[in-house]
Amino acid sequence: MPVIPIFDPTKGMFTAADQQDLDPRAGFADLIENLYLDRPGKIRKRDMLDNWLPSGNAVLLKGFFRFVDENLTGNAEWIAYGSLSGNDVIHAASVSTFTSRVSGLTQVATGKLDTTVVAGKLRLAFGYTSHRWYGYNDINDFFQDQYQPSSAWAWQTRQPSYPSTFTYTSLTLVDANSGLGEVALGYSYYKAVPIFDGVQEGLFATGRAFIDTTDTIAAAAFGVLMLKMTFDSDDWNKRITHLNIYRNFDSTSADDDDALYQKVDTISVRNDDAPTTITDAQVMNRLLYDKSKSWSVNAYVFSGTGSLGTPDVDDIKYVLVWGVSDADILSNTAKTLTLNTDMNLLDKSFTRFAYTISKRVCTSGGTWVGATATNEDTGTNGWGGWWAIYLPTSSFGEDEIKYNTLQYNTEGTDVWGVIYANTDKVISISKETTVPVSGSGLSIIYAKYLYFKTGTVYDLYWCDYGRLNKGAHPLAGVTSITSAPKYSVFWKGRLFGLNTRVTKADNTTEDFPDALVYTEVNQLDVWPADFQLQQPTDQGGIGQGLEVIEEIETLILFFRNSISFLKVPQADPDSWRMWSSTRAIGLVNPDAVVKTPVGIFFCSDEGIYLIDKGGRISSRPVSFPIYDSYLSAVDAGVTKFSAIYYPQQRQVWFNFLASPTEIWALDIDTVNWDVPRWSKNTWGSSRLVHLSAVDESNKLYLFNYGVSLLSCINRIGSSITGDESAGTTFRTSYMALGSMQRKHLIRRAIVGHKGAQAITPTVYLNDGAESEAKTAIAASANGEHKKIKIKRYARNFALQLVSAAATSIVHEITGIEMEVGDE
Incomplete structure (x- = not known):
């Protein structure tokens, strides 16, 4: 049958x-x-479902997110926006203990908790006014024996800020050898700009350091300019990782224009640029060093029956000859010659010089006059003099520490300078030192800049000599960077934001509910005011969300009544192209869109559509098998529609909230079938569901929305034994x-x-x-x-x-x- x-x-x-x-x-x-x-x-x-109850906490939830990071307790934490006392960001390792909070957020009644994670740093927004940054600081600032904030998570406003105690204390002229050249006559300005999170450069602040070198005293001086900055670690912004140093010089005008500043150096405020202390340094007033040589030890010492002062006939000595000067050699190693008198080099800008080792044979007892002379060796890479320091236990690359700031103490006086050249074991310094004498120990400290502290106050010293201009500030002239987008996505090094409130320079605000804004590359909290794109149609309504289809390099902009596409093939915005769908469908609310392995699903007034990885919108709603149920929910109101992808089941769960005790589930692998497969999950009224999230183990969590105090938190997953009866x-x-x-x-x-x-x-x-x-x-x-x-x-x-x-x-x-x- x-x-x-x-x-x-x-x-x-x-x-x-x-x-x-x-x-x-x-x-x-x-x-x-x-x-x-x-x-x-x-x-x-x-x-x-497994029902979790908060431990005696009355929490009014409005949005939440599972933040995964290896530095967190248990490697993950719940981040929520809601209310314990007022409206707060709430965070806790367990959903059952929502006790930790970050207060001070402006009250927002409804909206979507928008989250963006980049390089372990979380940016979240709830509406225009509630914006926060959350990050982990586990790197010691400054140097090992200086400021070391404890490793900890920190909440900040999303917009990075200068420390309020960041001041320019002085810009002074440090004496130097005449061989370095005179200080340029004119007006010099310097500014230090913080780099936040390792990539974001702040804007120019109003403070600056200034020196006028047009007066007669400065005009006759030789030296380098030393910038001193001061700040307090109690006020330090832990997001700062580097400082960019900018310089503006004008020989005739005292006008200061941000557009004229040029970057000359980048310094780390973390241990990357920690100072080096050397205690066995030797002043080289009577020492020559040539790294290219391999002399036999003491091959060039006096020999005979007399002495250097009173030689006998046939006695032999060796003399170092440079220019018109010479000095007797007392001893030598494989690469050094020790002399009996100072090397008085006329041109003190020398970093290396040519020399000859001459052999002298005494022809008349008691004097070297008329002694025969032969050249034993020559060189062109000699280092020495009062302005050179020998570091016997060091080894550098050529000019590796060039332009580092240097300090040492001689006879109780701190001497400042700059290293203007170096070879593997010798540094040439900007100011000659007269004590201690050659061969004696000298303690020096050097780095790209130096810190010294008194209590919590830190003084930073940085010297400028020979530094080339490296380009203008990328945001010179930008006057307004405070933007608060409701919806954002990180893509191609930029943060794109939709539906934005901009704070202008005069602290007034303007809303752009249908405009797309975007940041500079790697400047995730810097929103230039002119970086804005309007949607192609004026009928699209307010912005509701953003998603990205990487396969076709396209950003999807969801509006209430339309959908737009932004093609971003290159970093240059001139290459971008924006267009709108010809179909009059939009996104009913910000929570009703979700990205899955097969594409992006979104709820419209007509039904649920799929935008596949080719950017094509499905010709008919994938929700047609549940047409009556969907339209009934639309008639009841779409403001609370939501969608989430449940990886364990490869399903999208849709909550229409007409009946908050049920969720419709779509098997994403069936969307191309003639009839996509839908199922329905139902539960009792004690388990109302308004919000949902997936954790790092792909378990699904279901919360009730902020319409009453939190009464239940339910989770579901293959590894969970639930207490529900269904x-x-x-x-x-x-x-x-x-x-x-x-x-x-x-x-x-x-x-x-x-x-x-x-x-x-x-x-x-x-x-x-x-x-x-x-x-x-x-x-x-x-x-x-x-x-x-x-x-x-x-x-x-x-x-x-x-x-x-x-x-x-x-x-x-x-x-x-x-x-x-x-x-």
């Missing part, structure tokens, strides 16, 4: 496969409630048995079942005109196939299988067949 396989465990559910693969009389599922079809060969009961329903659509003008015999149904719950079958005939409840199929621990006698004539039929509410999830349907026969 003919058999209709409603459900074949070897193929899965016959719901919406290609028609040529199905029996022409087979239908599809009309209702799947509290059931999963995620495993081949069975329909099984969904996981049960029943199930599976009902087929009406399936024709042949010609609709004739009735056919339905003999029996055969149902494969395994589980701890009984199943009550009901047969519906002739489009529901007749129905008949059948004897319940008993629970079966091992599984078996039960026959259900029907023996009725009908033009079509539907079969419904219902299980009563229970906490057990061991409930599976492994096969359904209908035996039919002719009239």
